[in-house]
Each structure stands twice: as structure tokens, then as C-alpha cells.
Amino acid sequence: MTAPSQQKLKVHGPVVVTGNRLSDGAVVYRGAIGWTARLSEASVVSNAQAAKDLLVLASKDDAAVGAYVAPVEINNGQIEPGNLRERIRLAGPTFDLPASFGI
Amino acid sequence: MYVYDDFDRTLVDERVNEFRDQVARRLSGELTEDEFKPLRLMNGVYLQLHAYMLRVAIPYGTLSSEQLRTLAHIARRYDRDYGHFTTRQNLQFNWIKLSDLPDVMADLAKAGLHGMQTSGNCVRNVTTDQWGGVAPDEIEDPRIWAEILRQHSTMHPEFTYLPRKFKIAITAAAHDRAAVRVHDIGLRLHKNGAGESGFEVVVGGGLGRTPFVGKTIKPFLPKRDLLSYVEAILRVYNQYGRRDNIYKARIKILVHEMGAEKFGAEVDAEWQNIKDGALAIDLAFIADIASRFRYPKYENLANEPPALTQVRSRNSRFDTWFRNSVTPHKQRGYAIVTLSLKPEGAPPGDATSEQMDAIASLADRYSFSEIRVAHEQNLVLPHVAQRDLPVLWEQLEKIGVATPNVGLVSDIIACPGLDYCSLANTRSIPVAQELTRRFKNLGTQRELGRLHINISGCINACGHHHVGHIGILGVEKNGQEFFQITLGGRADEKAELGCLLGPAVPYAEVADVIEDVVAAYVELRDQPNELFVDTVKRIGVEPFKERVYAAR
Ligand code: SF4
Numbered sequence: 001m002t003a004p005s006q007q008k009l010k011v012h013g014p015v016v017v018t019g020n021r022l023s024d025g026a027v028v029y030r031g032a033i034g035w036t037a038r039l040s041e042a043s044v045v046s047n048a049q050a051a052k053d054l055l056v057l058a059s060k061d062d063a064a065v066g067a068y069v070a071p072v073e074i075n076n077g078q079i080e081p082g083n084l085r086e087r088i089r090l091a092g093p094t095f096d097l098p099a100s101f102g103i
Numbered sequence: 104m105y106v107y108d109d110f111d112r113t114l115v116d117e118r119v120n121e122f123r124d125q126v127a128r129r130l131s132g133e134l135t136e137d138e139f140k141p142l143r144l145m146n147g148v149y150l151q152l153h154a155y156m157l158r159v160a161i162p163y164g165t166l167s168s169e170q171l172r173t174l175a176h177i178a179r180r181y182d183r184d185y186g187h188f189t190t191r192q193n194l195q196f197n198w199i200k201l202s203d204l205p206d207v208m209a210d211l212a213k214a215g216l217h218g219m220q221t222s223g224n225c226v227r228n229v230t231t232d233q234w235g236g237v238a239p240d241e242i243e244d245p246r247i248w249a250e251i252l253r254q255h256s257t258m259h260p261e262f263t264y265l266p267r268k269f270k271i272a273i274t275a276a277a278h279d280r281a282a283v284r285v286h287d288i289g290l291r292l293h294k295n296g297a298g299e300s301g302f303e304v305v306v307g308g309g310l311g312r313t314p315f316v317g318k319t320i321k322p323f324l325p326k327r328d329l330l331s332y333v334e335a336i337l338r339v340y341n342q343y344g345r346r347d348n349i350y351k352a353r354i355k356i357l358v359h360e361m362g363a364e365k366f367g368a369e370v371d372a373e374w375q376n377i378k379d380g381a382l383a384i385d386l387a388f389i390a391d392i393a394s395r396f397r398y399p400k401y402e403n404l405a406n407e408p409p410a411l412t413q414v415r416s417r418n419s420r421f422d423t424w425f426r427n428s429v430t431p432h433k434q435r436g437y438a439i440v441t442l443s444l445k446p447e448g449a450p451p452g453d454a455t456s457e458q459m460d461a462i463a464s465l466a467d468r469y470s471f472s473e474i475r476v477a478h479e480q481n482l483v484l485p486h487v488a489q490r491d492l493p494v495l496w497e498q499l500e501k502i503g504v505a506t507p508n509v510g511l512v513s514d515i516i517a518c519p520g521l522d523y524c525s526l527a528n529t530r531s532i533p534v535a536q537e538l539t540r541r542f543k544n545l546g547t548q549r550e551l552g553r554l555h556i557n558i559s560g561c562i563n564a565c566g567h568h569h570v571g572h573i574g575i576l577g578v579e580k581n582g583q584e585f586f587q588i589t590l591g592g593r594a595d596e597k598a599e600l601g602c603l604l605g606p607a608v609p610y611a612e613v614a615d616v617i618e619d620v621v622a623a624y625v626e627l628r629d630q631p632n633e634l635f636v637d638t639v640k641r642i643g644v645e646p647f648k649e650r651v652y653a654a655r
Binding site: 020022023024025026027062065066083084085088089092093094095097098099 | 129130132135136150151152153154155183184185199200201202449450453454455456521522523527530532533536582584
């Protein structure tokens, strides 16, 4: 699949800008005052121009890399990832890691 | 084991220092991501979905116990206590911090390990038969040739910026355990009519978006000519390979578009200019490399000692494991033992630090301190005295690597998929986990016989799905995970690409469909020992399709 960062920007509904923290690769979101590890603190926009502006701003801040626009859903006022890929990025692999698996 | 010389050690140490400096400059903002990315890739560092990933090269799949302990140490100290063995005999750490990477590389270097040639458009880590040097059916140790190629290709200026990545595999046995026909160059060491040994050279094989089984362009190449001939292939590729289109840049596309015959003629023309030059290999050089492979001082032992036969007749669980996971060795009285990294419900190919440490100690005690990595994502103890098998088995059981499913339906190859990989369409590991639960009955698995399921989370085919007896490929449809299923692929000397069974099926149904495919095989095989892949070859996919889709 083409990585989201290389896809044409299409915005249908709420989106955030996300990337990986430079120092450790952790998933981060663009918030009002910079990158944050909490999705709840991400800036949510819902049109292409606003997403583009947020992306341009985020890309200038080198504390994270590979910034792209990702879909979210707003459920009961909570920001939640908008697809499986983003759910996995936020919550980690969908199975127990080997070390906790007891093997 | 191969013993590194000062040149290798200096090269690896220099690379660590360079990388330390590059990481510092990246973290301080002196280097941009665009400048840094090619540098990190040259050292095997990727940025994945939720972390950096470090791929460590395990040349020709051979590890010393000290090296395996180092990998365990890295997993414990810098990662989340486990590592993932890949289909290219490498090991991946999934949760490494960029800021820790220079220290990680330095620790690896102390054990002669590094991440070079595990990514980027270079000649990648050369892979070979995991039983190299011990398999009874080989004509000589193929790792000597893998090492000669490694030395020639590491840092080779012409081969560091190829149109695309380039993968070479070597086998020297009658039965191909290295999947040489699906590599950019596959080499099969064999003897000609006059009894001399040389290489069959196969080019243009590969999986991914446009899969091909490679074509033989030289049925017999004398050993002295290996480097000059490989160099000629790479030069022709460098000259004509498509740098303008990433999807057409692999050598397989060039060989396909040019035709194997014309490609071979171009290689021959190039080769004539260089074959008698500096690249001709003399016997002394081969002997020098061979002398740096240290072989164990085997004891003079008999096959099938009473200590083994008695336990086999008394303990059926041991006997089941023995028949599944133990194979004959070149040396009388010894055996090759495969350790399954595919216990029921676990992610295929993962090993915890504790397991790695324990396996290293068992290798010290029972396998002359040596371990091999198989491309099927299992580990191997290559030199075990047959008399030690019962006690070794007990130890392996304790650490969960004695599931007697090697080569059976639950010995699944799976790529990391969407749980880790930023290129993925779908998950692979949970599909594999579910299938191991469905087929957990070992008796049923044995009745089914050899059956390889290979799973990839996208068309890049790291899970080798095209050459699985059953191949499963993840595709995305309207944001949902779907899976295409192919039947009849194989990666051995009779390499073939699988045929599509029918329309892709959703995530929730894929395990049911595979169970139906397997049930159809049981009905359709003409005798109980006809292998799955042979049944598909004999009758094609249609009868499977009718049965599997009729019910849906
Ligand atoms: S096959 Fe695709 S999903 Fe799987 S590891 Fe390779 S690139 Fe990632």
C-alpha cells in the first residue's frame, strides 16, 4: 500500500496530523502547542485546506518525522483513531507480545 | 562457524563510529530526515508503524552462542524482551529507540554483528541452506560461497546503489532449502558429468508485485568464475535496470522483458571482458575462506545408540518429536535438530530473550556452540550427538521450542503485517495465530503431511505467499482487511507460483476457508501420502474452488 504520507490528501470528515517521534519512533499527534503522545490533545480539522496547513506546520517541527494526515472519529466527544492502521499505531499490536505471552 | 578477521572487525567498528556521529547530528537537527534516512537504511534501521525497527544480518543464517546471547541482551536491554526471525535469516528488533541505536550497534559489533546489507538498494545478506556444512545431501558447504560473495559485495561501490535491492541465495544440496529459484540470483552448486563441481546460475526470480520463478542462464559455471560472472550480471542489470520506476526496477522485470536468452547473452559478452581478470578465483583464496569456517571436532560415534532407541520406544511424545524435528547429519552418530518457533497461538518466528539465552546455553552444551536460522523462521542446532537427543528434548520442551510441527500445517511463515509494518494492507500474525489454533491437533497435522502456509500482509510478499503450498495475501477493500488465497506454490527445486483460488475473503472468514481447503484436500488426495502440493498439481485449483466457494 502507498504509505499515507505519499497519498493524495483527501479529507472526508475529521482528521489529525500524526507522525513518529524522532528520538524513539513513538506515535505522536500534532496538537495546539506542538507534538503530543496523546490523541486527546491532537488538533482535529475537517477540511483539506486546514489539514494541509496543519501538516505544513507540523512538518517544520523536526521533533517528529513522517508527518501525515490520518482519519479520526469523534465518539461522545472523544477523539478515536479512524481506521485499523491508526488503531494499531495508537494501541500497539493486536495480540500479546511474546514476552507477555509466557513462551 | 566463520571466524572474522581484523579487516571485518575494523570495518564494523568504523561503521559504528560513523553511525554514532550521524545519529548525534540527526538528533541535534544538523541532518534532516531526508539526509539521514539513506544513512540509517544502510545500517538496517527502518521506521515502522509505532517505532524504529533494526534488522540485524545473520550471514548465511549461522550464529554462535555468543552472538545469540548478544541478541538476547539487546532485546532485554533496549527492546521489549524479544526478537523476530525473518524469512531472510535475519533478526528484527521492533521497538528500538534511535537515541539507543549507536550503543546497540556497538554491542552488536563486539559479537561481530551489524545491520549492513539488510536494507537499501544493495546486494543484501546472502542466504543459504540452513543445514549448510551438515546436510548429508550436499556436495560441499555452500556457506563458503556465501561468504566469498559477502566479502565481494559489502561496500562494493558499484553494488551499493543498484536500481533496487538485490538478493542472492545458494544451495549445494539436491533438495533446495534456500528457495534459490525465487531470488534475483539463485546458485545451485552441483557436479557435472565429469565430476567437477560448479554452479547452475538462475536469474530473475523473485516474489513481490510481479512474481517470477528464475530462469537458468548458465547450467554449469566453474567455481573460479563465480565472482566475475555475478559481477557481469550486476553490470548488465546496472546498465539496463529500470531506475525510473520502482515497480519495474528489479532484475526479474529486466530478465522478463529482455528474455532470459538475450539477458544471458549480454551477461556472457560482459563476462568475456572480465573473466580472466582480477575476479578469477584461485584455489588458494577458496582454501583460505574455507579454512576460516571452523568445524566441530566430532566424536567417533555410532548411529542410533541404545540411549536413543530405548527412549524412542518408551516415550511416544519424544518419538513424535524425533520423527518430526530431527534429521540425519553428515557425521555418523550426530543429528540436525530444528527448534520450532511456532508454538500454538504464538507469533511465528518470535523468540524471547530468555529463550535465546537458553538456546545459546543448550548450543554450548549440545551443539558445539552453534545455531542456525532457517528461512522458515525456525532455529536449528546443527551438530547434536544422537545420544544427547532425549535430554536435549526435555530442555527444549521447557522453553517451548519443541512443538513437533516442523514442516506441518501449523509451521506457518508470516510477515509482521499491519501489527508492525508501515507498508501493510492487513495483519498477518493474528491470521497465523488463529490457524495454529484451528490445526492444533498434532495427530491431524501429521496425517495431513507436509503443508506450508505462507502469509504476507501486502504485495511485497515478505511472507513468501506466492510459494506457500497455501499462500495468503492481505489486500485492502474499502478499508477492510481481505485475503487472497493461492494454492500449489512451492519454493524448492520444483519452484512454482501458487494459483488463485477465487475471490478474496474477509478477515473473519479466512481461517474457515483454509480449513475448508484442507478438508477438500483430504477428500481429493488419491492416497494418504499424496502431499497437498502434489494433489493441487495433479488436479488444479478448480476442484478446491468448487468445494470451498459452494458453501459460501
Ligand atoms: S509483506 Fe508487506 S506487510 Fe508484510 S512485512 Fe513485507 S512490506 Fe510489510
